[in-house]
Amino acid sequence: MLRLFVALPLPRDITQKLSELTGGLPGARWVPSENYHLTLxxxxxxxxxxxxxxxxxxxxxxxxxxxxxxxxxxHFGKRGRANCLIAMAEKTPSLLHLQKKVERAMIKCGMEPETRKFCPHVTLARMKPTPEVMLHDYAKKHHFPKGLSYTAHKFVLYSSYLSNTGSVYSPEIEYPLNGGLDEDWTQQAAEEFAMDYTYNYRGQFVPEFA
Structure with a gap:
């Protein structure tokens, strides 16, 4: 058996900036920078x-x-407690389009459709259920880098297994991104993006179900 997921890798300069955000959150288990990815x-x-x-x-x-x-x-969590600190990604039209195509590929292979709403993100840390106020305090002390963007030219099929030191992710197959984009779908994706996000009291984007 293989344990797999499909994701976008991050370039070295982005992983370096994200890794500089680690620390200062009691009880957090920080994800190694080599494991950063955006799951599709x-x-x-x-x-x-x-x-x-x-x-x-x-x-x-x-x-x-x-x-x-x-x-x-x-963050992800419920009832005022968080179990995961993330870097949020905008639902750009091209990202939504790719994710939909990956989902269709899953269904074509006989897999059950994903029932969870797509929330693009990079996981920075995991933790036991922690009061959300602690993450708010962390966010106030650690300013998220501005202009943190890049262009992904491939997506990857990763395998995952547990070692004595935690999860290990290995890229198995890379798929280039060099095809076309449906302009009609682009407008639909832009409208979905406008609807899927709300603002929290600090004015930062947060997923509706986080």
């Missing part, structure tokens, strides 16, 4: 023959390079 679709454990089918489906995706904009801190 978590797959989970599948058999080797299913992985071959998945590779074939992903290889058929034709898409242009994707614009990635990281624009602030966020």
């Amino acid at each position: 679709r978590f797959i989970g454990e599948i058999a080797h023959h299913q992985a071959d089918d998945l590779d074939a489906a992903l290889s058929m995706i034709s898409e242009e390079a994707v614009e990635i904009k990281l624009n602030g801190f966020g």
